[in-house]
Amino acid sequence: MVYLTKDEERALDGEYGWAIQVAMRILVKLGDLFKADRLIPIHSAHISGVSYKTLGDAATEFLEELAASGVKVKAPATLNPAAFDLERPQLMRLTEHRLNAQKRILRLYEDLGVKQTLSCTPYYISKPPRNVHLSWAESSAVVYANSVLGSWTNREGGPSALASAIIGATPNYGMHRPEEREGKVMVTVDADLRSEEKFGVLGIHLGKVLGDEIPVIQGLKSPKERELKQLGAALASSGMVSRFILSQKSSSLPQEKISVGERDLKNSLSDISSEVEKPDLVFIGCPHCSYSEIKEIASILYGKKVREDVRLWVCTSRHVKRTSKEYVEIIERAGGKVLCDTCIIVSWIEELGIDSLLTNSAKTAYYAPNMNRVEVSLASLRECVEKACES
Amino acid sequence: MKKIILKGRPIVEGKARGKALVSSTPLNLLKGVDVNTGRIIEEGHDLRGTVVTGKILCFPHGRGSTVGSYTLYTLAKRGRAPKAIVNELADPVVVVGAIIGSIPMVDHIDLTKIRSSDIVEVDGEAGTVTVFRRM
Known part of the structure; x- marks a missing residue:
C-alpha cells in the first residue's frame, strides 16, 4: 500500500475537489499496482497525448x-508535439475540423497551466538537474533523461504524467529506486557505428532483444550526444527499456551477456529501411533537433539548393528555432523548412501526397510505415541533406 | 444454476452484475473501440463487431497508446461503457481508464473460467468475480 500523508489523504477523499481527487486516485492506484511505498515530489512533468491525430475525440x-474545474498543474509541465506548426498551419493542409479540434486541445492544456512547449525534447528547452525525480511521458525523452541526463523517471503515459503534474508528485517505484536502475544485461557491441542512424539501428535491435531490461553497453567509442539520443529513441520504440548505461567500471557487472555484431545491425536495418529511389520528403528532427543539429544542417546546405521535387523538413522546438535563427535562415533560403510544434509522425503527411521519405531517425523508420503509410529509407543526417540537393 | 467464485485482486471499487463478454486477445483501447457506439473495431480482434456497452468486459490486458485510457472515460460519459472490467493482468492504460470512467475492475482472474454470455458479478472491493452458469 502507498503510504499517504494527511494532506494526500484529504486530496484522495475529495476535499480539494474532483480534479485533484481523480489525479490522486490515478497515482495511488498505479502506486499500489507497482508496489510503491509513497508519493515523491517531482521536478517536472512532460505530457504526451497532444496531437489530435493520436488523441482523437x-x-x-x-x-x-x-x-x-479550474484546477492548475502544481509541478512545471511541458507538452509533446501537436499536429501542426502553430505559425504555419497551412503547411500540413489540415481540414477545418482537425485544425479546430487541435486548437481546442491546446487551449485546454493552457487552461490547466501546462506550458505550450510542443516538443519531444523538453531537455533542450530546460535541462533538468541530475538525480531529480521527473514524471515524463514520451519514451525517447524518458530514456534520454535516465541515461544521458542522470535524472530519474518512469516511462509514464499521457494520463499519468498529467495526474503527476496536477498533484506535483509521482509514486515511488521502478526508475525512482536506485536498486531498480542497475544494469541487467551486459551488451558488447562489435560493429562500426559511424553515424547517428547506426546508433538508431542498434537501438531497434536491442529493444527487441531486451524487452524492459536495462543494458550496460560496451564498445561504443566516445559517442556524441545526438547519437545517444537516436539510440535511446529507437530502444524505446521497439522495446520497453527506460534506461541504458554506458560501460561502467563497476565491480558488479551483470551476469547475463549478449553481443551485437555487424550482421545483427544489418538485419535490423533491413527490417526498418527500404530502398527509396527518390524520396518525396527528407525529414530530420525525430526526436526534435538540437541547436548543433540545426547548425550542421545549415553548414551542409550553405550555398546549395533543395531540389524542386523534394521537400526538406527539419523539426525542432520553437525555443531551439529561436536560438538558432541565423542557421534557420540558411536552411530556409536553400529551400528547406524548419517546422516547430509538430513532427511528421503525429501529423497526416500521408495526405500531402507523400509516399516515401528519407530520414536519419530509426524511430521514424520504425513507426512511419504504420502511422503514416509511407515507405522509409534510413541514412545519416549528412546523406539525407545532400540527397535533398542532388540533381 | 452453478455458482463459481473466482478470487482476484481488487483494482477499482464498485459492484456490477451483467453478461460477460470474454476475449483471449489484448485490447487496444485507443484504436480498437468506437467511443460513439461502444463497438470493438480493432482489426483481427476476436470481439470485433461486438458492443461493450453494459457488458462485463473480460480480456487479458490492454495494449497500445497510453491515451487509450481516455476512451473508457468518454464511453462512460456517453453511457456506452462496459459495466465492469475483468483482466488477467491490469496494465496502467486500462487501470487509469477504469478510474476516470468509474468502472469497477478486478484482475488476476483466469479468463478461461468465464464464457461469453455467462452472468457475472464483479466486486471491485473484494476483488471477486462470481460466475452464474445455467447447468
Missing part, C-alpha cells in the same frame, strides 16, 4: 472537465 472531454 475521447480525451478532449476529459480535459474539458478538468479545465472546467
